[in-house]
Amino acid sequence: MSFVQIKDVVKKYSHQISVDHLNLTIQEGEIFGLLGPNGAGKSTTIKMLSGLLKIDQGEMIVDGLSVAKDMLEVKRKIGLVPQELAIFETLTARENVTFFARLYGLSGKLLKERVEEALAFVGLSDRARDKPNSFSGGMKRRLNIACAIMHHPKLIIMDEPTVGIDPQSRNHILDSVRSLNRMGSTIIYTSHYMEEVSAISSRVGIMDHGHLIACGTQEELRSKVAQDNKVVLQVAHLKDEAVKELREHPRIKQVTVQDQLIELLVGSSQAYLQDILFILAKYDVKIQSLTQVEPDLEALFLSLTGRTLRD
The missing domain is CATH 3.30.70.100 (Alpha-Beta Plaits)
Structure with missing residues (x-):
């Protein structure tokens, strides 16, 4: 079943086209790896899909809802792990996750349960009272993930989630991606580390100059350069x-x-x-x-x- 549909989408900055009539379908329950050199249009595509940028032309649909027309409802279904850390250094780990949980409308007993669940999932329960300014880079990345998943999103978008961290933290995050997928989330994963995408993705899309130039399973893609x-x-x-x-x-x-x-x-x-x-x-x-x-x-x-x- 098609969970994400991107139909003939265009995004322009002044006279420069960042995304050029992009067409892409992502199936429910898959881990979709999105690759491309810098400037290929990956981040722009993700920002439009998550409602951070306006779509100039075309249509994006998530779980049957239009991103342009049903923005608020679509955002409730998405968990975004941005490349730039979206956490507050002056709040504790628990307070960070609680803040984002309230933005998604969680309250009362459910809020407390989901916050503790998210912290446990990323392995930060024992540091819940500490502030991120005392965390390693890997721990901050894991907190970033906790803030994006506490509302049980159906679609999780991860944009370079392992940049600048140690191998142990990277492995922890990759294991977390697999676990989230097994729990029912569809995942879009971008990375500059080719081996990460190769290790976890069921299908891979390659963008360049705003176009999708290849898409398929790794076996299908390898056959293109046999x-x-x-x-x-x-x-x-x-x-x-x-x-x-x-x-x-x-x-x-x-x-x-x-x-x-x-x-x-x-x-x-x-x-x-x-x-x-x-x-x-x-x-x-x-x-x-x-x-x-x-x-x-x-x-x-x-x-x-x-x-x-x-x-």
């Missing part, structure tokens, strides 16, 4: 001239260098392997190991956009 492969080389005595010539090769789509490790996205690893080896030998670059890797979500992204996720 002809592409990644070649990983561990080398010695790497020279800038060799890297430059590899990048200028017409059939090598991407060259990434880290210390003495080279990763290349090529149209056909077999067909162009000889060219790669010839270029490296030409500059006396010694190959210590060579691995061919089947395309993954990152390779798909690079192939479709020609850019890294943080470009």
